[in-house]
Amino acid sequence: MGEYDIAVIGGGPIGLFSAFYAGLRDMKAVIIEAQDELGGQLIKWYPEKMVYDVGGFPGIQAYDLAMNLIEQAKMFSPEVRLNELADQLEKTDDGMWTVKTNGGSYKAKAVMIAAGIGKIEPVRLGAKGEIEYENKGVFYTVKRKKDFEGKRILIVGGGDSAVDWALTLAPIAKKVYLAHRRDQFRAHERSVKEMYEVATVYTWHELKEVKGDGTKVNQAVIFDNRTNEEKTLDVDAVIISIGHKGELGNMVKWGLNMKGRSVVVNAKMETNLPGVYAAGDIVEQEGSAKLALIAVGFGQAAIAISVAKKYIDPRASLFAGHSSEMSKFKKE
Template identity: 40%
Template sequence: MNTEQLDIYDITIVGGGPAGMYAAFYSGMRAMRTKLIDAKEELGGFMRTYPEKLVWDVGGVGPIRCEKLIDILELQAKTFDPTLVLGQEIAHLERRDDQIFVLTAKTGERHYTRTLLLCAGRGMTQVQKLDVEGANRYELTNLHYTITDLSRFKDKRVLISGGGDSAVDWANEIVKLAKQVIVVHRRNEFTAHELPVAQMKASAEVMTPYRISRLHGAGDQIKSVVLEHSDTGAIEQIEVDEVIVSHGFDRDFGGLLKWGLDKEDYGVSVDPRMRTSMPGIFGAGDFITYGSKVRLIAGAFNDAVLAVNSAKLYLDPAASDMAGVSSHNDRFFEKNKAIIHQ
């Protein structure tokens, strides 16, 4: 096939979370023709599961609600007008004899690129629902798997089930508004970070090791929750107004993990320059793993910079190791001039 007839990009980013969005911006700084593809109909990735959460740990920003941070990142990602393709899940990868990658979506559409940056995060996530008889009847009322409006918990009795970061973070947010917050976890130890756990234990009621065994309701509302002690089987029944279940997510990466890339238990393996085991394919964000990996939004930004720089050098070994800083980068000359004259 004649490559002149194809629309070939310098870099194609798969995944529109924080790593993918920042990579789209930074590849623009490197004057790379960029395409970003996401399986969902909106950018944001896993961040979309906690829009109301306050994010404190992004350098120079914060505290900021996650939905606002997504808006800022999306605006930044569009700085250099990358091509955005939403609602397409990539199912197949092939490499032609001329080294051009061909990505085929489940829709059948094909995308051509010289380098590939995988920022698939946690993949297509599916919430792990409460495995209790009849739980689904309350999902439209007071059983929650995510939170979009904290104000609904004001002056309520709230029970939260879970032991990870999300459960603990929600407890610390809601305790400021609610009449009572009870956190239930099936183990004695929490997997969340130490400081938020300490804050939760100081302000909320914590019951471990317990699990939800039954829900009692009136109509479509949960009125009380039956808890079972994980070791002794002892039963306690607690009256509640709202129940939040934060048991994690099932992850589905579609065909991405079937391409032969080296991987470990938690992600595709990359070297310190974000290069995968296949030349021309790079990774960033929660999708990858390496020795000093930092699983923070800020860490995803750094991964993205390193990956894009490696992709640039793969295409042009004579290129500089990194983009010039924005204050001296020619790519911003006209943009800076426009801002100054506003």
């Protein structure tokens, strides 16, 4: 069993930044990630999507952002454990915490929960032919844009991802359709306006059936959920972008104060368990609006790690100064 100053549960953007910041505060860290690679949703679900709401980048591809975060996190050589879902969290007799996974046990003075929405799986619609044509024309994300060059594409969904895929693929696709079950979109207003200029949009429409020749998709049937009137579209690909669901495993049994699927934290990012902190999409912060943004999670992580540092070493300063003042970053 390895021993650490802090165990970071989650290897997505917030977990990676947490590990970096822990290193900055001279804390030995281990990153425990349930997926087979670091980077979280940036890598698994939309590596070629552009990210515009991270400070310092007018626009950056999700894959590149993930690679930068991984490089940054590894500056202080944290241990990385992949394909391990945190299963149990137990307090030891000496006041430390033990995180048990399907692959080992890790003892730490503090724990940082940055699990996002958990181990990620796509939300499926259950439309006829959907499962039959998974990865044969039915997809839940875009990993390589070039796979959709010159194709007729139906995107199903009304959130940021669906709208962004329409904008991203329109310049290279032969035709882009988008079907959404309402007439209101959960996406930035400017993006929605631009989408209407490059895609054929069907509001109040849902996917009924995916058709093909057994090896690939060639049609999709959508219907108006007010009138049940159907339309058959000739398409080569269907991208179902209605979200993802996370598997939290036994986290709900750890004794954490939770609100739905979120871990409740205070202004210091402290949970109800002493020495256990949380940040990012997984949290519900008391007295604060919830914004599921990477930029928000970065700030929460810096606070959590700083508070954890002082918890571990009461003599430590909560704020250690700006990184530009630290010797690690000064040029000789």
